[in-house]
Amino acid sequence: MTTIHDVAQAAGVSISTVSYALSGKRSIAASTRQRVTDAVERLGYRPHAGARMLAGARTNILALSAPIRPDNHQPTQMRFVTAVVEAARRRDYDVLLLATDDEVSGIRRVASSSLVDGVVAIGVATVDERVDLVRELDLPAGFIGIPQGVDDLACIDLDFAAAAAESVDRLADAGHRTIGVIGHPASYGERDTGFIRRFDDAFAGRADSRGVETLTVAADLGRASAVRAFDDLRERLPGMTALVLHCSEPTAEAVLQRVRRLGLEIPRDLSVLAACASYPADEFEPALDTIPLPIDEMCSRAVGAAFERIDGHLDTGVELIAPTYLAKGSVSGPARAS
Structure with missing residues (x-):
């Protein structure tokens, strides 16, 4: 199956440029856009989700990339896992947990074997290898966190x-x-x-x-x-x-x-x-x-964003959730220095 990587090579541009040209998220030179369009038509490229839908080959499984690290607070990690599972189940999807310290190999493995329709990523770093990977694989994704260089991807987080x-x-x-x-x-x-x-x-x-x-x-x-x-x-x-x-x-x-x-x-x-x-x-x-930290809302929106991509919609970008302040009486004026 032709991938976005193949299109990028044929057009002589980067994977992100192909993504921008297809989604319209950034202004692309007309000549560059034409090269991308020509490559798409010549190679018969279809976005990952569209190809699955036309083939009737959805797995109804969503991957959750949740790297396990020694310094993670596991109860908090499990709250994210549970919230993603609940959001996916509302859409009749199961979740495959990729709990490893090597985020890239897990995603590549399940994507190359067509085990999943998309992925949600947590534990996101500012420079995160999974960003380029989902572009390369043309895999529908929702990131809980804001890594660099994600104008063409769906990212949700608390502000x-x-x-x-x-x-x-x-x-x-x-x-x-x-x-x-x-x-x-x-x-x-x-x-x-x-x-x-x-x-x-x-x-x-x-x-x-x-x-x-x-x-x-x-x-x-x-x-x-x-x-x-x-x-x-x-x-x-x-x-x-x-x-x-x-x-x-x-x-x-x-x-x-x-x-x-x-x-x-x-x-x-x-x-x-x-x-x-x-x-x-x-x-x-x-x-x-x-x-x-609105974990349930963050996970629900990230799962929803992944499903938008699975359904072939390319409207993506960074979505920040406004903070809410709950006053409980633990803040007052300073009576004296402690």
């Missing part, structure tokens, strides 16, 4: 930059001028996990514009690391009156326990906000102001 800015604004508006952040494991940033960069960059930028001093300390999974991170913040940011928890549920729980053991009261001594929380922070003691 982490807006969530970071709102976190700063809520605390700054309450009068806080020194804000600490407990972040995800440092390894997330080392492999350039997309949402980490977007949150951290936006948080630092908004804090600077609001005249707020801030410091982020990464916490590995485990209670001891969470305690060390909080104690490090108190030592390096002695005027800290507010704390943002941009971390996993166990880390947040360990930090709150440390706060209580130190005799600090929330929000009297320390305002605390859970940002992009994959867990119900209103069930903590005390309940925390929260910007939730």
Whole structure:
């Protein structure tokens, strides 16, 4: 079967240029577009989904590319898996889980053997090998995350930059001028996990514009690391009156326990906000102001985007979900520095 890679070679252009020419997502020179069109007609190319529909060969199986890494918080990972499965089942599709540390080989294997009609990708890095792979394979896909160079693909995520800015604004508006952040494991940033960069960059930028001093300390999974991170913040940011928890549920729980053991009261001594929380922070003691991570909505939209591609629709692009702020009483004005 002719692939988009074959068309790109015949037209003497990149795979992404072929995709742009077919989808109309970017302006392409008329001569280039004509070369692509000629190659498509000469090779008899049809997009992956259309070819399947004409052949009546849908598998009714969707792949979920969910790389397993040692620093993943597995309960959160499973929430994504469950949400994707539920969204797919609503369309009478089953899900094939590709849980490996080699995202590329898993997708290539199931696509080359025509086991699946499309793929949803999670655990997305800023530079993600799966982007070029789904283009090469012409495989319908929905990304949960925003990698680079995806104008012609479907990508859905929380607007982490807006969530970071709102976190700063809520605390700054309450009068806080020194804000600490407990972040995800440092390894997330080392492999350039997309949402980490977007949150951290936006948080630092908004804090600077609001005249707020801030410091982020990464916490590995485990209670001891969470305690060390909080104690490090108190030592390096002695005027800290507010704390943002941009971390996993166990880390947040360990930090709150440390706060209580130190005799600090929330929000009297320390305002605390859970940002992009994959867990119900209103069930903590005390309940925390929260910007939730809308996992169900993200997964539902990503699955829907994959199905749009499966059905032959090429209307794609980045879709950001606006953050929602849930006030629970854990943020107030700074009575005194902690």
